[in-house]
Amino acid sequence: MSWIDEIPEAARLYLDQHRLDEVECVIADLPGIARGKAVPAAKWERQQFFHLPNSIFFQTITGDWGEAAGPEGFVEPDMVLRPDLATTTAAPWAADGTLQVIHDAYDQKGRPVGCSPRNVLKRVVDLYKAEGWTPVIAPEMEFYLVGRNVDPAKAIEPMLGRTGRPAAARQAYSMTAVDEYGPVIDDIYEYAEIQGFEIDGITQEGGAGQLEINLRHGDPVKLADEVFFFKRLIREAALKHDCFATFMAKPIEGEPGSAMHVHHSIIDAKGRNLFTGPQGGETDAFFNFIGGLQEHMPSVIAMIAPYVNSFRRYVRDHAAPINLEWGRDNRTTGIRVPISPPQARRVENRLAGMDCNPYLCIAASLACGYLGMKNEIWPDKRFRGDAYEAADEIPQGLYAALDLFDSAKELHEVLGPEFVRVYSIVKRAEYNEFLQVISPWERQHLLLNV
Numbered sequence: 115m116s117w118i119d120e121i122p123e124a125a126r127l128y129l130d131q132h133r134l135d136e137v138e139c140v141i142a143d144l145p146g147i148a149r150g151k152a153v154p155a156a157k158w159e160r161q162q163f164f165h166l167p168n169s170i171f172f173q174t175i176t177g178d179w180g181e182a183a184g185p186e187g188f189v190e191p192d193m194v195l196r197p198d199l200a201t202t203t204a205a206p207w208a209a210d211g212t213l214q215v216i217h218d219a220y221d222q223k224g225r226p227v228g229c230s231p232r233n234v235l236k237r238v239v240d241l242y243k244a245e246g247w248t249p250v251i252a253p254e255m256e257f258y259l260v261g262r263n264v265d266p267a268k269a270i271e272p273m274l275g276r277t278g279r280p281a282a283a284r285q286a287y288s289m290t291a292v293d294e295y296g297p298v299i300d301d302i303y304e305y306a307e308i309q310g311f312e313i314d315g316i317t318q319e320g321g322a323g324q325l326e327i328n329l330r331h332g333d334p335v336k337l338a339d340e341v342f343f344f345k346r347l348i349r350e351a352a353l354k355h356d357c358f359a360t361f362m363a364k365p366i367e368g369e370p371g372s373a374m375h376v377h378h379s380i381i382d383a384k385g386r387n388l389f390t391g392p393q394g395g396e397t398d399a400f401f402n403f404i405g406g407l408q409e410h411m412p413s414v415i416a417m418i419a420p421y422v423n424s425f426r427r428y429v430r431d432h433a434a435p436i437n438l439e440w441g442r443d444n445r446t447t448g449i450r451v452p453i454s455p456p457q458a459r460r461v462e463n464r465l466a467g468m469d470c471n472p473y474l475c476i477a478a479s480l481a482c483g484y485l486g487m488k489n490e491i492w493p494d495k496r497f498r499g500d501a502y503e504a505a506d507e508i509p510q511g512l513y514a515a516l517d518l519f520d521s522a523k524e525l526h527e528v529l530g531p532e533f534v535r536v537y538s539i540v541k542r543a544e545y546n547e548f549l550q551v552i553s554p555w556e557r558q559h560l561l562l563n564v
Contacts, residue, residue, distance in 0.1 A: 121202035124310025132211030146471035180540035228532030231473035252331035256372035272322035341472035363467030364426035371427030394456035406486015413522035414478035418466035437507035439497035
């Protein structure tokens with residue numbers, strides 16, 4: 115059987131219209147950056163795998179390295195990267211016919227590499243499957259379209275819309291605001307269609323030039339793949355129209371942050387929603403899942419808010435949660451139960467920033483819910499009213515979050531000890547890099563005053 119028979123229909127349709135010139139063999143590193151190799155089509159058809167050094171998972175967002183190689187030292191042994199042909203999709207912005215294929219990482223003995231983000235998510239999903247459970251998720255992606263920013267010393271500004279004016283803030287759900295950057299959105303839709311991705315909706319959010327894209331619910335690994343691909347797709351659509359797309363958690367001072375809300379439900383072995391009982395009521399599993407999020411989410415904040423900038427989003431009364439209260443149809447709580455019919459009952463985690471690695475974010479959220487159901491953790495009483503009036507429950511900064519992450523031994527077994535070891539080392543190295551940079555605030559207020 116030809117490899118073409120194993121790829122999705124959208125990719126086959128693309129090949130019907132384009133001569134294949136190149137295949138991009140990619141894998142997500144810890145920040146979620148695509149690493150890999152571009153391979154000529156003729157070579158791709160002959161190869162079953164390729165190699166990359168394991169050090170790609172030790173790299174910080176700046177390109178420096180964490181000392182995470184282990185006792186063997188920093189010798190950078192090769193991993194074996196094997197394609198998951200079900201992920202094959204077009205790169206429609208490329209000048210020549212190009213496909214992208216996500217790969218999974220194995221060591222030279224054929225064992226999954228524990229610090230590969232996609233493998234971390236697969237590990238958590240497998241724990242669900244061992245219980246006869248199938249997790250279903252739906253991500254919501256928020257991001258900003260901003261003016262081209264080529265000088266890091268300059269503040270980020272909203273893009274200019276078709277009227278020639280900067281995109282306006284405080285226009286949530288405005289169709290007129292969406293029309294301001296219609297050409298970018300048109301290309302996002304076109305690229306998504308060519309790649310075989312289904313968008314459930316695009317809306318204007320509260321920030322200047324801030325949009326939200328909702329994806330259809332489905333398998334966690336498949337949806338994480340789509341978010342991984344979508345980040346590149348959106349960036350390419352923006353560049354085509356002389357602007358930038360940014361997924362920073364808090365790119366513009368005074369504007370709301372960008373989140374990746376994740377909706378969860380669980381299907382049992384008979385195809386029924388585990389959160390809904392025979393009479394349509396809420397089950398113990400539903401409450402235990404929420405209890406698991408409340409109990410364990412502080413310990414994985416370092417995975418869903420992975421940078422110093424991430425914590426600028428958790429601001430009282432600024433459209434991001436500050437605690438782990440849960441409520442029904444309440445967008446001020448960190449854990450929300452949306453309005454839905456019983457068969458579609460789900461739990462929304464509103465804590466993650468859009469700067470997260472989608473594989474690690476979804477893995478972290480599912481891991482917390484899994485422990486809640488396994489250990490029968492019951493949540494606090496449902497919160498009524500404005501949750502911003504309740505106490506803060508989120509670690510104050512990345513270093514505090516990493517301390518909680520390091521001490522969460524039960525979660526380590528769910529996520530994988532090797533991942534936990536590497537992630538902590540790399541993120542602490544990244545934080546130490548940040549401490550070497552002197553900010554404009556420090557120069558303005560400390561230079562002549564202290």
